Amino acid sequence: MNQPDFTTTQGEHDDANKLIVSVLVGVAVTHACSDFIQSVLPSIYPLLKDNYALTYAQIGMISLIYQLVASILQPWIGLYADKHSMPFLLPGGMIITLLGIGLLAVAPTYHILLLACALIGVGSATFHPEVSRIARMASGGRFGTAQSVFQVGGYVGNACGPLAAALIIIPYGQVSVSWLMLVALLAIFILHYMSRWAKTHGHAKMKKHISSNLRQLSRKEIWTALSVVGLLMFAKFTYIASISNYYTFYLLERFKTPLPTAQLYLFTFLTSVAVGTVIGGPIGDRIGRKAVIWVSFIGVIPFSILMPHANLFWTVILTVCIGLVISSAFSALLVYAQDVFPTRIGMVAGMMFGTMFGISGISAAALGKFADYYGIVTVYDACGFLPFLGFATYLMPETHIKKIKL
Secondary structure (H helix, E strand, O other): OOOOOOOOOOOHHHHOOOOOHHHHHHHHHHHHHHHHHHHHHHHOHHHHHHHHOOOHHHHHHHHHHHHHHHHHHHHHHHHHHHHOOOOOHHHHHHHHHHHHHHHHHHOOOHHHHHHHHHHHHHHHHHHHHHHHHHHHHOOOOOHHHHHHHHHHHHHHHHHHHHHHHHHHHHHHOHHHHHHHHHHHHHHHHHHHHHHHHHHHHHHHHOHHHOOOOEOOOOHHHHHHHHHHHHHHHHHHHHHHHHHHHHHHHHHHHHHOOOHHHHHHHHHHHHHHHHHHHHHHHHHHHHHOHHHHHHHHHHOOHHHHHHHHHOOHHHHHHHHHHHHHHHOOHHHHHHHHHHHHOOOOHHHHHHHHHHHHHHHHHHHHHHHHHHHHHHOHHHHHHHHOOHHHHHHHHHHOOOOEOOOOOO
């Protein structure tokens, strides 16, 4: 069998300043596998709700457990990996995910179900910081583009999860979740060779890609930058969590949409998120991170305000627009934060993904409780105002020295 070749054909000095496409393809494919597995979980919430007689609050707790485990572990794993090379993390984390999938397929009780979700969260925590670092190693200095490739793999996986749930798991039952173990095995195979590339070629490239025109920010500017990034992450991922976790319930309750059709509409939304991510990174490399962040938040406001008041046709159209616009910001936010801490790439990636998972989990639990009290439709009335927090972008300090044209 031919093995994937993640090495380069030219010397390391030559490829240090260009994208290494084979590595970025591996990054995207494995991220797609990882997030495909994870996205199946919220996609089968209606099935789990019936199988275990769950409330919305208990469904939110499933998301909270998974997201909280990933949120707590990721920054520490990233920080440790900045100082110590740990290539075994990549296949090792996916093996833990593999175990979580097997347990999820046969969980006899709600508490065992929570344990399975926690294992999947551990696997995710070991995956994201290190693979994000590898994407930066292979970027050739085009950080936004590399992070978009990394992110789009995840969003493609996220988009395919509801499709797999609608076509395979919902018709054949919870035990069919075990088929996802094949996806995990594929990822383990690719990650094994990616970890070898990172150990042999990648880590020497990191210092070469620290931009010479980065500003040395003051302590106050650093705290301001982190505070604004955190606020924007809260707005973005709380809003996305409202759709990815409860959109099917919203369509079922408000429009009486059949469950398979609702899953396909969720797939449509997540596909638009993937497309928006592809667009956002390269544009950020050209026009700047802050410009992309401005457009991503302020541009989505009309759609988020109108969506709860639209009929089914326009609800689907508006959610596609929301996915396209709001998803363009994450690569820009991640690269901006890495520019603030250019020597702590793994730690920053861990913090960003940990924050994303933490916000998503806590928001899912809180929104579930909110939906139990006030109804699922009211959730989208309230969340529609979150993008207004994007005006805080004005406070973000510049990370690069402005060049003066003579």
